[in-house]
Amino acid sequence: MNTALPVINLYAVMPQIVLVSAATVVLIVGLFERFRKGIPYLSLLLLAVSGVVAVNQLGLGPVPFSDVSSMMVMDDFGLVATLVFIAGAVLTVLISISYAEARSIDRGEYYALLIYAVSGMSMMAASTDLFTFFLGLEVLSISLYVLIGFEQRDAGSNEGALKYFLLGAFASGFILYGMALLYGASGSTEYEAIARTLGGERSDAVNLLLLGGLGLLLVGIGFKISMVPFHAWTPDVYQGAPTPVAAFLSTGSKAAAFVVLIRLLGSVFPGLQMEWIPLISVLAVLTIAVGNVVALVQTNLKRLLAYSSIAHAGYMLLPLMADSQDGSASIVFYLIVYTAMNLGAFGVLAVLSARGAPCATLEDLAGLGSRRPLLAAVMAVVMFSLAGIPPTAGFMAKFYLFSALVHGGYVELAVIGLLFSGVSLYYYLRVVVWMYMRPAAETPAEAAGRLSYTGMTALCLSALAILAVGVFPSELLQLAERAVMTLP
Amino acid sequence: MSYLPLILLVILVLIVAAVIVTLSSYIGRKKTSASKLASYECGVPIKDSARKNFSVKFYLIAILFILFDVEIIYLYPWAVVYGDLQLYGAAAMGVFFLLLVIGFLYEWKRGALEWD
Amino acid sequence: MELYFFLFFAIVAVASSVAMILQRNPIYCVLLLIMVMISIAGLYLMLDAQFVAIIQIVVYAGAIMVLFLFVIMLLNLSREEGGVFRIQKPLAVLLAALLFLPVAAMVMSYAGGGTTPPADGGGAGFGEVEQIGTLLFTKYLLPVEIAAVLLLIAIVGAVVLTRKGTVSVGE
Numbered sequence: 059m060n061t062a063l064p065v066i067n068l069y070a071v072m073p074q075i076v077l078v079s080a081a082t083v084v085l086i087v088g089l090f091e092r093f094r095k096g097i098p099y100l101s102l103l104l105l106a107v108s109g110v111v112a113v114n115q116l117g118l119g120p121v122p123f124s125d126v127s128s129m130m131v132m133d134d135f136g137l138v139a140t141l142v143f144i145a146g147a148v149l150t151v152l153i154s155i156s157y158a159e160a161r162s163i164d165r166g167e168y169y170a171l172l173i174y175a176v177s178g179m180s181m182m183a184a185s186t187d188l189f190t191f192f193l194g195l196e197v198l199s200i201s202l203y204v205l206i207g208f209e210q211r212d213a214g215s216n217e218g219a220l221k222y223f224l225l226g227a228f229a230s231g232f233i234l235y236g237m238a239l240l241y242g243a244s245g246s247t248e249y250e251a252i253a254r255t256l257g258g259e260r261s262d263a264v265n266l267l268l269l270g271g272l273g274l275l276l277v278g279i280g281f282k283i284s285m286v287p288f289h290a291w292t293p294d295v296y297q298g299a300p301t302p303v304a305a306f307l308s309t310g311s312k313a314a315a316f317v318v319l320i321r322l323l324g325s326v327f328p329g330l331q332m333e334w335i336p337l338i339s340v341l342a343v344l345t346i347a348v349g350n351v352v353a354l355v356q357t358n359l360k361r362l363l364a365y366s367s368i369a370h371a372g373y374m375l376l377p378l379m380a381d382s383q384d385g386s387a388s389i390v391f392y393l394i395v396y397t398a399m400n401l402g403a404f405g406v407l408a409v410l411s412a413r414g415a416p417c418a419t420l421e422d423l424a425g426l427g428s429r430r431p432l433l434a435a436v437m438a439v440v441m442f443s444l445a446g447i448p449p450t451a452g453f454m455a456k457f458y459l460f461s462a463l464v465h466g467g468y469v470e471l472a473v474i475g476l477l478f479s480g481v482s483l484y485y486y487l488r489v490v491v492w493m494y495m496r497p498a499a500e501t502p503a504e505a506a507g508r509l510s511y512t513g514m515t516a517l518c519l520s521a522l523a524i525l526a527v528g529v530f531p532s533e534l535l536q537l538a539e540r541a542v543m544t545l546p
Numbered sequence: 547m548s549y550l551p552l553i554l555l556v557i558l559v560l561i562v563a564a565v566i567v568t569l570s571s572y573i574g575r576k577k578t579s580a581s582k583l584a585s586y587e588c589g590v591p592i593k594d595s596a597r598k599n600f601s602v603k604f605y606l607i608a609i610l611f612i613l614f615d616v617e618i619i620y621l622y623p624w625a626v627v628y629g630d631l632q633l634y635g636a637a638a639m640g641v642f643f644l645l646l647v648i649g650f651l652y653e654w655k656r657g658a659l660e661w662d
Numbered sequence: 663m664e665l666y667f668f669l670f671f672a673i674v675a676v677a678s679s680v681a682m683i684l685q686r687n688p689i690y691c692v693l694l695l696i697m698v699m700i701s702i703a704g705l706y707l708m709l710d711a712q713f714v715a716i717i718q719i720v721v722y723a724g725a726i727m728v729l730f731l732f733v734i735m736l737l738n739l740s741r742e743e744g745g746v747f748r749i750q751k752p753l754a755v756l757l758a759a760l761l762f763l764p765v766a767a768m769v770m771s772y773a774g775g776g777t778t779p780p781a782d783g784g785g786a787g788f789g790e791v792e793q794i795g796t797l798l799f800t801k802y803l804l805p806v807e808i809a810a811v812l813l814l815i816a817i818v819g820a821v822v823l824t825r826k827g828t829v830s831v832g833e
Binding site for chain 3: 062063064066071078082085123124126127129130165167170171174177181189190193194196197200201203204207208210219239263266267270
């Protein structure tokens with residue numbers, strides 16, 4: 059038997075290759091105790107290298123991995139997503155340094171797994187086949203299970219890891235089942251082939267399989283983005299996980315799932331729009347409502363941010379309905395801004411927690427405005443942005459998102475979203491009120507002294523970015539628009 | 547019906563097993579005493595229940611075993627088609643293997659293979 | 663003939679899984695699960711999936727079951743304690759039945775409808791190791807390499823999570 063060998067295009071998966079190699083290098087170097095202090099900086103360097111590789115490939119058009127099957131494709135959409143993930147990881151590493159040292163979890167594995175997770179997200183974003191999508195998802199998920207449970211001496215961390223693992227494994231099962239049904243219907247796992255089956259004549263039986271497959275996929279992805287009713291894990295896991303990991307979890311893994319959702323719903327399942335649009339719109343409204351309302355009564359900041367992240371997932375689901383380039387671009391824009399905002403919010407907690415007791419409740423923030431003015435200012439910017447108050451990036455993100463929705467003809471959904479976003483003002487501004495208007499406790503939770511330079515750099519960078527994008531959003535919007543242009 | 551030998555083998559094994567057990571239970575002499583009914587007739591007297599919490603190390607060994615066991619799923623078909631794929635196949639498996647060897651070295655250096 | 667084999671394997675599989683769920687001794691559960699795995703391997707064999715059948719026995723019935731046994735011993739489970747999930751049990755049965763119905767409907771409707779053959783399957787040598795090997799290392803090369811990354815991460819995860827460290831319980 060003579061096999062025709064495929065023509066492999068390594069260039070197409072270069073960002074992923076670089077990320078996996080970077081993580082592996084960090085893992086190996088981390089084995090040697092004498093390099094312990096240098097590991098985070100090595101990770102930053104290697105992440106930067108991967109970022110440069112991805113930037114260099116922007117605009118080089120869609121290149122499939124090989125000639126026999128695409129599996130993964132290098133297009134602007136995947137590359138921009140990868141860049142967002144890398145930026146998120148860089149910020150996470152920066153806020154991790156002091157936190158990890160204080161908790162003595164500053165081991166090579168921690169940073170290696172973080173980069174492996176980024177490579178998994180990048181694989182998900184570039185996938186054009188259910189196979190690679192699923193494997194990317196598992197690379198991400200397994201890294202996250204371990205990262206969440208990394209603080210081994212902490213019962214909460216263990217609890218969070220177990221909860222996320224059990225539910226995550228269950229969600230993976232749903233996704234696999236859905237993939238099996240889609241394969242049964244179309245005879246292939248490639249997005250393109252499934253889209254072709256959807257586009258052509260299809261019998262009732264095939265239709266049923268496709269619907270079942272889509273439904274099961276949505277359950278699994280819904281779990282990852284904490285869409286109601288699959289959100290119950292979110293507050294517990296965020297609360298238990300090491301704070302920088304919670305930051306990464308709430309931004310990166312959610313963004314990766316959204317990127318896949320845009321690719322799937324936009325280019326594979328438009329044929330089933332009649333079925334999924336009502337479903338998603340109901341679930342999105344529920345997600346926004348539950349997230350915002352439950353967040354009102356939270357006093358633990360990590361839980362508050364968890365419910366706020368549920369609400370934001372709901373906002374980002376809305377433009378999927380509009381099914382337009384504008385809609386997808388507004389989601390990408392929102393994802394970028396959301397990454398900066400949420401990393402900033404969790405980052406403040408992480409930087410404070412590195413000095414003594416974990417900073418977790420609103421009371422811990424009391425008097426922060428006079429105690430640590432710079433940090434409080436960053437937190438205030440982030441909170442204003444999360445609430446969507448101009449001139450922050452959060453406002454621009456919400457503006458584009460709702461205007462795409464209105465253009466798509468979903469005015470009532472936009473109104474509901476805006477109403478709940480008004481509700482959210484209460485709990486975001488409450489954080490600011492606690493920081494500036496409540497006197498500090500007798501003994502502040504965190505010890506006096508300098509905060510970590512790296513952490514502060516990351517926080518100031520994200521706060522500045524939020525303000526800059528809030529004032530000059532067009533550059534970033536162009537990037538988002540360019541990214542979705544390459545989608546079929 | 548290329549599985550006929552396999553089926554015959556399975557049937558044969560079942561018959562042999564059944565015959566041995568039945569015969570020994572019929573022919574064998576049964577004189578029971580307390581020490582004969584003990585789990586280890588000629589061993590150390592039993593002190594305690596065998597149901598104890600096992601160390602997590604067993605679990606670690608088992609999971610590492612599975613991970614390398616999964617590797618053979620890929621090695622086996624690769625070995626079968628190696629003749630066709632030649633250098634290409636060697637490169638493909640080389641990357642695969644490299645990653646797992648790194649994993650192996652990692653666990654070695656971290657002391658996961660040592661009992662204490 | 664084929665029907666009898668199918669019935670044999672199917673009945674053994676279903677019967678052992680039902681027995682496994684009803685069985686309260688976890689060690690017996692594992693043994694019954696091995697029975698399920700082996701009979702499913704038989705079903706794979708009948709579907710011309712020889713390789714999958716062998717893997718099913720080597721990896722699932724072999725390695726993964728050893729892991730299950732270790733986990734049971736690790737947690738020192740003796741007998742399942744009843745009464746904790748009083749409301750959940752009937753609820754779970756009800757939900758499972760509700761979930762089963764649409765899946766059954768889907769399969770039933772599919773049996774009559776046109777089926778889509780796999781894009782890269784069928785023909786001579788289908789399911790044999792040679793064909794699987796060729797496909798794995800040509801068309802599915804990328805997933806295979808990602809699987810290696812996945813295995814590496816799993817190794818790291820296992821080592822990290824089981825390393826020595828005392829857990830302090832309580833907030």
